[in-house]
Amino acid sequence: MDGRLRRAGPADTAALSLVAGATFLQTFAGILEGADIVAHVARNSSAEAFARYIAAGATATLAEAAAGGAPIGYTLLTVPDLPVAPLDGDIELKRIYVLAGAHGSGLGPALMARAIEDARRAGHARMLLGVYGENHRARRFYEKQGFAVVGTRRFLVGATLHDDLIYGRAL
Structure with a gap:
């Protein structure tokens, strides 16, 4: 891995927002409607949204490039x-x-691995996550990490409902 991981805090909400919007766009451009992507990111991935998550006790990890420290990934546990x-x-x-x-x-x-370690350290016994049902790349990744489908949901992105799978994994 050519980067570093660190705990994100209130001063990192702009960086979290930047990488959140960029990665969501990269992942779903050509899959979801453009207007829906823009609306979803504006509502759920703003610096203010990340500030609310962190203030409510969420744990965020920021991945930064080794050279220059630009944000290149993140996790959010809630x-x-x-x-x-x-x-x-x-x-x-x-x-x-x-x-x-x-x-x-x-x-x-x-x-x-960091998210699992953080969850275990905080005393959690099971990790859940939702994933767009047609995101086969992500689903393969989660399954390689020991997750299995435990449910489904309809998830609103912008103005369109999509079918998601809910994965779970014992910690």
Whole structure:
């Protein structure tokens, strides 16, 4: 992995927002409607949205390029907000994204390992996440990381509903 991981805090919300918007666009351009992507990112990936997550106790990890420290990936762990029967000790991996230029570098697995380590350290027993059902690349990644489908949901992106899978993994 050619970068470093560090805990993100309130001073990092602009960096989180930047990489969130860029990675969401890279992932879903040509799959989702452009207007829906713009609306979704504006609502859910603004610096203010990340400030709210962090203020509410979310754990964010920022991946930065080794040269120059530019943000290139991140994770966000939150209280679960998924339509599955909750278990004591659940945590949601609300976001895990890496810029396309860092794909294949080991950054994704490093971010996942850090998220799992953080969740275990905080006493959580199961990690949940939602993924767009047609995002086969992400689904393969999650399955390689030990996740299995535990449910489904309809997820609103902009003005369009999409079918998501909910994955879970014991920690």
